[in-house]
Amino acid sequence: MKKLLVIAIGMLCATAIMVQAEGTNKVAKTERTPEQKALWKEIVTKYDINKDGKLDNEEKAKISKEDKEKLEKAGLGNLVKEHKEKKDKHAAPVAGATNATAVSTNAAAN
Numbered sequence: 001m002k003k004l005l006v007i008a009i010g011m012l013c014a015t016a017i018m019v020q021a022e023g024t025n026k027v028a029k030t031e032r033t034p035e036q037k038a039l040w041k042e043i044v045t046k047y048d049i050n051k052d053g054k055l056d057n058e059e060k061a062k063i064s065k066e067d068k069e070k071l072e073k074a075g076l077g078n079l080v081k082e083h084k085e086k087k088d089k090h091a092a093p094v095a096g097a098t099n100a101t102a103v104s105t106n107a108a109a110n
Contacts (some may be wrong), residue, residue, distance in 0.1 A: 032076075039074050043067055 009044070019043055032040070047059045055063075063071075071077050 036074050036076055038069060040076060040079070043071065 043063065044053065044055060047055055047063055049059055050056075064082060068080055071080055077078070
């Protein structure tokens, strides 16, 4: 009986440690400096075609090389690189399908 109790307590402790360890993998978001905020606002103002206050993938793709270098120097290059990574995650379009068909096919798969 004591062995079962010790084993059960040991397993509970191990589970608690594992659950706690899972939360430590998250990357902490850092606050942007005033200079970074100003640069990002400038980039959004320049490239936000639909004026929604955000840059979608198409708008990010149109950022010039010079502006990408500015973002990289300011430590904001990851905001432009995210666009490439998200685009790579989507499945390739079906051969012979229109873009709308491929999107609906991808959405149905998810």
